[in-house]
Amino acid sequence: MRFQRRYFPSIMALAALGLLAGCSTTPTVQRISPDQVTDVSGYWNDTDARLTAEEMISQMLGDPWLGNFESAHGSRQPTVIVGDIRNISSEHINVPTFIDNIQRELINSGKVQFVASSNQRGEVRGERQDQDLNASEATRNPMGQETGANFMMQGTISTIIDAAGDKAVKYYQVDLRLINMRTNVIAWVGQKKIKKVVERGGFRF
Amino acid sequence: MYRGACIGLLLLAGGCATYRGSMQDVDMALAANRPDAALKALQPLSGGHSEALYLLNRGMILRMQGDYADSVAAFEGAKHLMEYLEATSLTETAGALTLSENLRSYEGALYERLLLHVYQSLNYLQLGKPDAALVEVQQIDLLLRRLYPQTDAAPHGGDAFARYFSGLVYEDLGQWSDAMIAYRQAYQAYHAEGVPDDAIPPDLQLSLCRFADYLGLTQELADYKRRFGIDSWPPVMADGGDPDGQLVFIFNNGLAPNKIPIQSVVQSPVNFHFYTIALPSLKRRVPAVGDAVVQVSGQDATTQRVESIAADAARALAAAMPKLIADEVARNVIREVAANQVDKKHQGMGAFVSLFGALVDQPDTRIWNTLPDDIQLARLRLPPGTYNVTVQLMGRYGGVVTTRVFNNVVIQAGRMTFTSWHWVSF
Numbered sequence A: 001m002r003f004q005r006r007y008f009p010s011i012m013a014l015a016a017l018g019l020l021a022g023c024s025t026t027p028t029v030q031r032i033s034p035d036q037v038t039d040v041s042g043y044w045n046d047t048d049a050r051l052t053a054e055e056m057i058s059q060m061l062g063d064p065w066l067g068n069f070e071s072a073h074g075s076r077q078p079t080v081i082v083g084d085i086r087n088i089s090s091e092h093i094n095v096p097t098f099i100d101n102i103q104r105e106l107i108n109s110g111k112v113q114f115v116a117s118s119n120q121r122g123e124v125r126g127e128r129q130d131q132d133l134n135a136s137e138a139t140r141n142p143m144g145q146e147t148g149a150n151f152m153m154q155g156t157i158s159t160i161i162d163a164a165g166d167k168a169v170k171y172y173q174v175d176l177r178l179i180n181m182r183t184n185v186i187a188w189v190g191q192k193k194i195k196k197v198v199e200r201g202g203f204r205f
Numbered sequence B: 001m002y003r004g005a006c007i008g009l010l011l012l013a014g015g016c017a018t019y020r021g022s023m024q025d026v027d028m029a030l031a032a033n034r035p036d037a038a039l040k041a042l043q044p045l046s047g048g049h050s051e052a053l054y055l056l057n058r059g060m061i062l063r064m065q066g067d068y069a070d071s072v073a074a075f076e077g078a079k080h081l082m083e084y085l086e087a088t089s090l091t092e093t094a095g096a097l098t099l100s101e102n103l104r105s106y107e108g109a110l111y112e113r114l115l116l117h118v119y120q121s122l123n124y125l126q127l128g129k130p131d132a133a134l135v136e137v138q139q140i141d142l143l144l145r146r147l148y149p150q151t152d153a154a155p156h157g158g159d160a161f162a163r164y165f166s167g168l169v170y171e172d173l174g175q176w177s178d179a180m181i182a183y184r185q186a187y188q189a190y191h192a193e194g195v196p197d198d199a200i201p202p203d204l205q206l207s208l209c210r211f212a213d214y215l216g217l218t219q220e221l222a223d224y225k226r227r228f229g230i231d232s233w234p235p236v237m238a239d240g241g242d243p244d245g246q247l248v249f250i251f252n253n254g255l256a257p258n259k260i261p262i263q264s265v266v267q268s269p270v271n272f273h274f275y276t277i278a279l280p281s282l283k284r285r286v287p288a289v290g291d292a293v294v295q296v297s298g299q300d301a302t303t304q305r306v307e308s309i310a311a312d313a314a315r316a317l318a319a320a321m322p323k324l325i326a327d328e329v330a331r332n333v334i335r336e337v338a339a340n341q342v343d344k345k346h347q348g349m350g351a352f353v354s355l356f357g358a359l360v361d362q363p364d365t366r367i368w369n370t371l372p373d374d375i376q377l378a379r380l381r382l383p384p385g386t387y388n389v390t391v392q393l394m395g396r397y398g399g400v401v402t403t404r405v406f407n408n409v410v411i412q413a414g415r416m417t418f419t420s421w422h423w424v425s426f
Helices: A004-008 A008-021 A046-064 A062-073 A093-110 A118-133 B002-014 B017-030 B035-045 B048-066 B068-084 B090-098 B110-126 B130-147 B160-172 B174-190 B202-213 B218-228 B309-345 B350-360
Strands: A077-088 A111-114 A151-164 A167-180 A186-199 B247-253 B257-265 B275-284 B287-296 B297-302 B304-308 B376-380 B383-396 B400-411 B416-423
Touching: A008 B287, A046 A093, A046 A167, A046 A186, A062 A186, A077 A093, A077 A167, A118 B275, A151 B130, B017 B035, B017 B048, B035 B048, B048 B068, B048 B110, B048 B416, B068 B110, B090 B309, B110 B130, B110 B160, B110 B416, B130 B160, B160 B174, B160 B304, B160 B416, B174 B202, B202 B218, B202 B304, B202 B376, B247 B287, B247 B383, B247 B400, B275 B309, B275 B350, B287 B376, B287 B400, B297 B376, B304 B309, B304 B383, B309 B350, B309 B376, B383 B416, B400 B416
Parallel strands: A077 A111, A077 A151, B247 B416
Antiparallel strands: A151 A167, A167 A186, B247 B376, B257 B275, B287 B297, B287 B383, B304 B376, B383 B400
């Protein structure tokens, strides 16, 4: 009996410590504001996307290209088409969602309008073709009435990462540009830089 | 009371033993080239310390059945988990040093982590997402730079094909300086693995010459020409000027080696305590297929071996062995101390304590064994168009093992089309 009391607990404690690692716990969920900064892994996240979108919108609406276009075209809104926004970074970034955020804010500002991108318009054109055959005369939308874009938005998301061991410095650069569809002149360039220092913990439970 | 606890611990630790049993069912299904059955057999292995390995195997089997989108999801899960597991676990280390290596979470060897990115990149290419494939290639470079900032290279090999494949992705996207750097790193990695110049994959030899020529690296080009004995290559044409496209066919041959336990329990004639040596060993599964012949539009090309995963696994295990032995010694010492303490109070009972420890102490035989035994590659230049590509698998000792036709393979000017096949045969 003394054996059980004196030695068994210490052996079992060591063994149980190891086996504890296999135990799982119930996840806890907490709802928070979408604007709250939440950095978990150090990767590109919703906060980076939001900060970049806000900066780009502010630059785009505040820079002279907009006034120049309006004065040359009798206060008409410029029309923009989203072209190739390439993610050439070292992380998988949801580019379409990020661009949709920018697009939404610009459309809602009433100062810029967008036309469907090459990926989106295929379905619309198919439907219009279908209307040509099947819709009534009064409701039919004819072909050849699309609005041509004045500018194409292109851009890149890139990263420069300096990492060694548990520490990494991450530098993200997002570049967007508007290219005049008629002249190929680059009318506007926006840029947002984000730098983060990420340190991983060397231990876990 | 403690008898019950002992049985409980044995059962918990013994849970790891079921891993090999379930993987045997997976192996049998794959040997019959039935990935659907293999996925079902794999399912019970989800969760616990081997979750990362489960996701790696799942991703690979989904690739085999052409489900690239689900394979992406599985591999992405494995990638994040393996990165998290880089941090040392205090509980797992305590468990591994007292009971068994199987109580550590499966983190994967470096060559496995590199191949995870390679196959994820290939998934994206086969889904028509070259930019996402590029992200994976950047992560290969980042992983090596982060872990080995002095050399940017894997110290025990396994990075040669990852670099070579990176070069292909950069080349496809027209990033030719980056392609040259990656091809050069691949060449250096093959050298570091002891591969002589005449055994460097001929396609890599050609790529090194092509891009050294295009980028005006005169001295480097002269060196490659001398080493490889090559004096002509298809020129690199800038700004979309290449009228042809390229077909890159990747053949995944067989299955990677299994790990088997090498275990020996001895009893001391002096104090009757038990001591264990429990270590893993590799058992290669030599594929029945030697190489593949790719035939398309009157051209044919034989695949060349670009990576031996059997060799990677052997090097990784050899590198890990000193630590495995040290941990085994530590477990024996801890068990001996505990047994001696028990013997001081109850002479003879220490033998039971050491026997219990010896039974629980099983070697860690986990390995990503749904990887192929070796990876082979063939590249053909073709005019733009839609082709039916015939692939014949040639037996190691001659004869055609099987044939498959890949229908409607689209080749675009200036771009690469990646096609792959994983065939299991013993």
